[in-house]
Amino acid sequence: PKTAYVRTKPHLNIGTMGHVDHGKTTLTAAITKVLAERGTGTFVPFDRIDRAPEEAARGITINIAHVEYETDTRHYAHIDMPGHADYVKNMVTGAAQLDGAILVVSALDGIMPQTAEHVLLARQVGVDHIVVALNKADGTGDEELIDLVELEVRDLLTQHGYGGDSVPVVRVSGLRALEGDPRWTASVEALLDAVDTYVPMPERYLDAPFLLPVENVLTITGRGTVVTGAVERGTVRIGDRVEVLGADLESVVTGLETFGKPMEEAQAGDNVALLLRGVPRDAVRRGHVVAAPGSVVPRRRFSARVYVLSAREGGRTTPVSSGYRPQFYIRTADVVGDIDLGEVGVARPGETVTVNVELGREVPLEAGLGFAMREGGRTVGAGTVTAVS
Numbered sequence: 001p002k003t004a005y006v007r008t009k010p011h012l013n014i015g016t017m018g019h020v021d022h023g024k025t026t027l028t029a030a031i032t033k034v035l036a037e038r039g040t041g042t043f044v045p046f047d048r049i050d051r052a053p054e055e056a057a058r059g060i061t062i063n064i065a066h067v068e069y070e071t072d073t074r075h076y077a078h079i080d081m082p083g084h085a086d087y088v089k090n091m092v093t094g095a096a097q098l099d100g101a102i103l104v105v106s107a108l109d110g111i112m113p114q115t116a117e118h119v120l121l122a123r124q125v126g127v128d129h130i131v132v133a134l135n136k137a138d139g140t141g142d143e144e145l146i147d148l149v150e151l152e153v154r155d156l157l158t159q160h161g162y163g164g165d166s167v168p169v170v171r172v173s174g175l176r177a178l179e180g181d182p183r184w185t186a187s188v189e190a191l192l193d194a195v196d197t198y199v200p201m202p203e204r205y206l207d208a209p210f211l212l213p214v215e216n217v218l219t220i221t222g223r224g225t226v227v228t229g230a231v232e233r234g235t236v237r238i239g240d241r242v243e244v245l246g247a248d249l250e251s252v253v254t255g256l257e258t259f260g261k262p263m264e265e266a267q268a269g270d271n272v273a274l275l276l277r278g279v280p281r282d283a284v285r286r287g288h289v290v291a292a293p294g295s296v297v298p299r300r301r302f303s304a305r306v307y308v309l310s311a312r313e314g315g316r317t318t319p320v321s322s323g324y325r326p327q328f329y330i331r332t333a334d335v336v337g338d339i340d341l342g343e344v345g346v347a348r349p350g351e352t353v354t355v356n357v358e359l360g361r362e363v364p365l366e367a368g369l370g371f372a373m374r375e376g377g378r379t380v381g382a383g384t385v386t387a388v389s
């Protein structure tokens with residue numbers, strides 16, 4: 001029998017972000033190794049984290065790697081996203097529900113385009129706390145060079161409202177820590193201490209009606225359909241009745257797990273798998289929402305404040321006008337939508353504007369919800385719902 005999950009410490013969701021090849025996955029593996037040695041985690045090797053998006057037997061795309069570990073004071077779910085597009089889909093939309101992030105910057109390369117884009121997008125989606133890992137600090141004998149990179153990173157963070165002067169910047173080597181070098185093992189310990197102390201415990205809406213955006217759907221032979229994701233708000237227990245919005249059906253939760261451990265009750269912030277009674281596998285998809293029955297109503301129309309990314313940030317070079325139809329990433333859903341800019345008519349890259357949107361299908365919407373707009377594989381905008389009609 002599996003060991004039940006025992007909630008002894010507060011749970012937080014964090015993730016690594018930053019430019020490709022700056023060492024996010026190596027650092028993630030190193031963190032699990034350091035904590036496994038402390039006895040509060042299980043070592044997850046690099047190649048178990050860094051799997052390319054894989055098609056599972058039933059066509060499920062796995063595009064986020066989660067690992068779990070504990071420090072002395074907290075339980076963390078840590079997300080390491082394999083590719084840049086995964087950041088946009090999962091972080092920008094808030095689907096990853098990060099309470100804080102570790103920004104990984106190679107001390108050898110400094111700030112690169114995706115470093116800046118991830119910081120911008122983290123700000124847009126409300127990730128309020130960033131800790132910096134100046135990685136590959138083993139690779140340069142030149143401390144003054146690292147000092148310059150540190151200044152540059154603090155400056156970037158300040159530009160995006162993160163108070164770059166007070167953000168912890170820790171010089172680490174994920175690679176050397178993974179190899180067991182004591183100096184660099186200590187650097188990863190110092191990074192974890194910075195995360196523990198600098199990222200505050202977020203407010204959890206435990207009393208709100210239960211809601212979980214579906215990230216993945218799996219079938220467990222002989223048991224039924226399982227949906228996975230992070231609980232956005234409320235709590236859910238085995239035996240609770242739920243509604244699956246998008247699939248238009250009701251069901252009962254007959255099983256509940258977090259990282260393979262059964263649990264009695266899942267709560268806001270937890271990363272969980274829910275076993276749903278009598279739900280056909282093909283009826284549920286990523287983008288659907290599991291919620292307390294009657295607690296949310298799906299809608300197609302809303303107004304929003306949208307920031308149109310500048311070309312420098314990877315966005316468009318030309319303005320957007322009414323009738324523009326990008327893809328909207330809302331929670332875990334990906335849906336086309338029509339933009340109406342009203343009297344203003346056009347929005348130039350770099351501008352923030354008010355828009356009315358009509359989506360191609362109904363999704364649960366509410367004021368305050370964040371979303372991203374994408375077109376042809378790039379992010380063109382990031383916004384917040386202001387009203388639903």
Ligand code: GDP
Binds near residue numbers: 018023024026027
């Ligand atoms: P990601 O794309 O950000 O996940 O980067 P990876 O973790 O895949 O690392 C990219 C490359 O950088 C690999 O060849 C790693 O071995 C190397 N690397 C990662 N961390 C370090 C480090 O701390 N020091 C050095 N010298 N190389 C590193």
Ligand code: MG
Binds near residue numbers: 024025026082
């Ligand atoms: Mg990686």
